[in-house]
Amino acid sequence: MSLAAPAVGPALDRALGVLGGRPLVALTGAGLSTDSGIPDYRGPGSPARTPMTDDEFRSGEPARRRYWARSHVGWARMCRAQPNPGHRAMATLEWAGVLRGVITQNVDGLHRAAGSRAVIDLHGRIADVVCLGCRQVTPRDALQERLAALNPGFATAAGTRIETAPDGDALLEDTTGFRIAPCAACGGVLKPDVVFFGANVPRDRVVRAYALVDGLAPDAGGGALLVAGSSLTVMSGLRFVRHAQRSGIPVVIVNRGRTRGDEFASVLVDGGCSEVLPVVAAAAAGALGAGG
Incomplete structure (x- = not known):
């Protein structure tokens, strides 16, 4: 065959x-x-991409703001993907x-x-979110609702022409003013429950x-x-x-x-x-x- x-x-x-x-x-x-x-990172014809590393995400609020702003825009597309x-x-x-x-x-x-x-x-799975403090795992959909409430109109203002990156975030340049959400249980830092580049x-x-x-x-x-x-x-x-x-x-x-x-x-x-x-x-x- x-x-x-x-x-x-x-x-x-x-x-x-x-x-x-x-x-x-x-x-x-x-x-x-x-x-x-x-999209993938290394397939034939794939553009050069610079995904966020684990160290960068943990470096402080500016990096986390950039990640979650881009993820907020890209998640709506990622969650609609079908097998x-x-x-x-x-x-x-x-x-x-x-x-x-x-x-x-x-x-x-x-x-x-x-x-x-x-x-x-x-x-890991991009549909899960983990708190770096208390380690509680919660659904990404729930966080999406919280981010939408904190940043009304942000995803709409970004437009539909923004390219989606392989891990679900959007290639968005301006993330000024985006508000990130803390862990609802302990107030800690939330991270997608995935292994970032540079982590084990x-x-x-x-x-x-x-x-x-x-x-x-x-x-x-x-x-x-x-x-x-x-x-x-x-x-x-x-x-x-x-x-x-x-x-x-x-x-x-x-x-x-x-x-x-x-x-x-x-x-x-x-x-x-x-x-x-x-x-x-x-x-x-x-x-x-x-x-x-």
Whole structure:
């Protein structure tokens, strides 16, 4: 089975040969969500971007004002994003009993919206907000209402032509006068419950992700790691690919353009997730039907 695009066909056929008949774990990145209208940081043609770092956010109120003002404008667009065929294909693979779990670097929550349940949100979820003081986690929607009350008309005044950034904030220059909201419980500093650039992924998530990959090792029954839509530029995702390769676990990478993990892959498919992953899901379903 192959796609219409000739360049993808042979590589996809090889990928199906590696993935077929094996339990899978998926590692996903921003390239999976671009077809849902969420831009990525490093895909082909993506402009240079400078996301806020963890140190910058914690540096003081001016940086936090800038972040929350931009997030206030961008959230309305981010929360309307819907799963695309790639997300739905991942959910189909899980329902079919083929996919044991998803390790996602994305913070958009679209895997769960598509129906996936075995998801490790490696970098957290943008739909959650955490207090840096009391550590209470609250919904982002509730904060959006508070920010709207504190800054009436701000989002409307920003207009509709403002570009949305990958993590849901808008590329807004003038944030003068924007009022930020403190934690409703203790008055502390609120932060999106995501791992900013320069911060470490919580250890428990890393341990769970490694355990998921280890379950694919030959001495554990065998399986394959499917990487979808990640350039693997940052170590938070690349480490699992390197670990899989060292453990004798086949790695299939589906991504538009080169990745930092190409040298560790058994098969590289240069293509879009929305086109490739439904083929993988259909092949798995077909194999299950033939076996039944």
